Amino acid sequence: MNQSRTAQQVLEAEILPLRAKLLEIAAGLDRIERGDAPAAAPETMATIRTAIETLLRPGGQRAERIQLLFSRTYDDRWRDAMEV
Structure with a gap:
């Protein structure tokens, strides 16, 4: 049986880790x-x-949008640039 959790249940499960990350x-x-x-x-x-x-x-998709903010644009020659 696969029941999805309510927003309240997710919040209750996530509040302490989120609080810790916000404080960090x-x-x-x-x-x-x-x-x-x-x-x-x-x-x-x-x-x-x-x-x-x-x-x-x-x-x-907040995580995706934030990841893209900190990502470099793709460069086909990345191996040369990073000497790999």
Whole structure:
């Protein structure tokens, strides 16, 4: 018997891991801010902000959209570029 879980059941199962990850992200951003990295890496910080905004948008495939934000564009010559 394969029953799907309700949104409430999924939330109850996921809340503690999600909370831990959110706290980890918040702590990482605090460390970056204390280290003055936003001034040193504005493009990377902009990508992080876009990823956080993506989390807030409705609709599925958030993980895919965030993965694509941090991915390089495909290069047919990647083996040469990475000397593989």
